[in-house]
Amino acid sequence: MATGTDSFQYDVCIVGTGRVGLPLGLSLCEAGLSVIGLDVDPELRETVNSGRMPFAEPGYDELVSRKLLTVTDDSSVIASSQAIVITVGTPLHTHIETDLDQIRRVLDGIGPHLREGHLVCLRSTVAPGTTDYVRRWLDRHTELVVGQSLSLAFCPERIAEGKAYEELRTLPQIVGSEDAVSGERAATLFSHLAPEVLHTDFVSAELVKLFNNIARYVHFAVANQFALVADTFDANIYEIRRLANHEYPRSHIAMPGLTAGTCLRKDFGMINEWSPYPDMLLAAWKMNEFIPTFLVQHLKKRTQLHDRRVAVLGYTFKMDTDDTRDSLAPKLVRYIDRELPTEIRISDHNLKDPIPVGEGIRNWSADDACDGVDCVFVATNHTGYDRTLRNLAERAPDTWVVDIWNVGGADRIFYQAGALMNEGQYS
Ligand SMILES: NC(=O)c1ccc[n+]([C@@H]2O[C@H](COP(=O)([O-])OP(=O)(O)OC[C@H]3O[C@@H](n4cnc5c(N)ncnc54)[C@H](O)[C@@H]3O)[C@@H](O)[C@H]2O)c1
Structure with missing residues (x-):
């Protein structure tokens, strides 16, 4: 683990520059921050580094073409970035069980490069208790203590795909933390984009994100149920x-x-x-x-x-x-x-x-x-x-x-x- 207090080369390192991480990184660049991306996908890195979007997301073609944001596979960039924002995938296993594999691999990769003064923001959508798992992992695998030498917050992404450019600047940002310094530092980072920051604890922030999504999923399920009921009566659902x-x-x-x-x-x-x-x-x-x-x-x-x-x-x-x-x-x-x-x-x-x-x-x-x-x-x-x-x-x-x-x-x-x-x- 690196130590020392020398200044950081980058304001932010985005770990996982996919559909969530890349638009966020580009918007932070546009807001004036220096941002580096870290991603394991060579094709994605090549595409972004040559100034092209690897997927469609309105508003970002021109920004990515400016090549302000480079994506690397060299995890030593963590040491030279003040804030680390984790936006990797969090799928389910085939069973009713969340798959922590990508988060764990990120921790294994970044752990040796973490040092005093870092801010780590988990932004992937995660099961309740995952940010606390990260806190305990850091406690076991580094000499850093959350709330003292290191800051940790859960800062959920709530944009809808296709609306990232607008919603990153209009949706309130929820910040979940267990100590005031971590909360304030994460709020300062996301205030570069979000019009308002709302503070809570780890688990509540995790549940806010899940409840937002699940409420929408159930809302659509009810609409589908009504369509079937209408069909039973040969009635016009529309x-x-x-x-x-x-x-x-x-x-x-x-x-x-x-x-x-x-x-x-x-x-x-x-x-x-x-x-x-x-x-x-x-x-x-x-x-x-x-x-x-x-x-x-x-x-x-x-x-x-x-x-x-x-x-x-x-x-x-x-x-x-x-x-x-x-x-x-x-x-x-x-x-x-x-x-x-x-x-x-x-x-x-x-x-x-x-x-x-x-x-x-x-x-x-x-x-x-x-x-x-x-x-x-x-x-x-x-x-x-x-x-x-x-x-x-x-x-x-x-x-x-x-x-x-x-x-x-x-x-x-x-x-x-x-x-x-x-x-x-x-x-
Ligand atoms: N897509 C959305 O609209 C959306 C919206 C809100 C929240 N989310 C949540 O955000 C998270 C990311 O979703 P996404 O759609 O951006 O996924 P994605 O698959 O598009 O992006 C994840 C990126 O992480 C990279 N990655 C995986 N393991 C890595 C590692 N060890 N180190 C570095 N990079 C690694 C992958 O190569 C990929 O580019 C998920 O938890 C998802 O549920 C997604």
């Missing part, structure tokens, strides 16, 4: 939703859809591993996971998929992103495939070829994917699919459409494309 939400101050019903994604899908597990009881969170998981099956099975009541050609529009986990992590679209494709169609065409204009679904599967343009197929599933509500469905309605009105996002505006989940013309949607 009209019911509009009526229920209109000028009504006490509840807002979300759109039904394919709800997943790397954060929402896993975060309930971080609480569930601490509770053996039946609960609403597992029920929400089941509800959201059921939607792909529902779409395939209920289309089969109207038309067959066996020996038919099928198009799937959208492959990412949410609209207008290039992130496929934990998307339900691949699951939907697998359920369609079980029906033995003659062909499945996948289209997602946010993804570069090839779509990561299997060898030889190409990424079609949306119009070409729909050309001559019998059924079209809208898996993601990307901008522009309303136009695709309008073209389909004109060219092939008999084609079956499965449109849980209602992007076509037919106000039905299952319909034949011509319905869009018949009902005057586009006349």
Whole structure:
């Protein structure tokens, strides 16, 4: 472990410059701080260091091209950085159990370089108790004492992908710490971006982040449950939703859809591993996971998929992103495939070829994917699919459409494309 009080070369080292760490690092550079990145992914390092974003995140292309932020694999940069912000992945194991592997590897890597005066901020989404685990790890593996020679805080990231640039500067920052100096130092760092800093302890800050995400996941699960109930009564969920939400101050019903994604899908597990009881969170998981099956099975009541050609529009986990992590679209494709169609065409204009679904599967343009197929599933509500469905309605009105996002505006989940013309949607 390095010691000494010489000045630091960098204000901040971001450990894990992925979808959370890189936008944060670039925004801190823009705010005038000197920032270095540390990441184990050679392709990501090469891309960022040559001035390009490794993924789509609006607002950052110009900033990254200035090459203010370099990403290295040399963990000795820790010693020359005043603050260390950890933003690596925190997945779940296959069981209901959080996977601490990436956090542990980071600690093993940075531990020998930590020295007096460092501020360590954990920013990955973590299970309750993880920041205290980090505190105890530091206690065992270094000679530093949190609250005396070293500062430690949990500072959750609450941005939505695609909105990082705006939300880093508009969302309040929660800072969880167990001593005043750590809290103040973390607040000073994040005050370069956040308009307001709110202080609490480690566990409360961890739970704030988890509760924010889980509340959203359950909110979407309720919307999906309502869609199934409406379907049972042959009622129009989209009209019911509009009526229920209109000028009504006490509840807002979300759109039904394919709800997943790397954060929402896993975060309930971080609480569930601490509770053996039946609960609403597992029920929400089941509800959201059921939607792909529902779409395939209920289309089969109207038309067959066996020996038919099928198009799937959208492959990412949410609209207008290039992130496929934990998307339900691949699951939907697998359920369609079980029906033995003659062909499945996948289209997602946010993804570069090839779509990561299997060898030889190409990424079609949306119009070409729909050309001559019998059924079209809208898996993601990307901008522009309303136009695709309008073209389909004109060219092939008999084609079956499965449109849980209602992007076509037919106000039905299952319909034949011509319905869009018949009902005057586009006349
Ligand atoms: N993506 C989001 O919108 C979002 C929003 C809020 C919170 N989060 C949370 O932030 C965390 C990071 O998520 P993400 O989407 O940025 O993940 P990501 O996979 O995009 O980024 C993680 C990065 O860490 C790097 N890494 C892994 N191990 C490392 C190590 N030992 N040393 C250095 N680098 C290492 C990886 O190569 C990768 O580039 C997760 O806990 C996630 O739940 C994500």
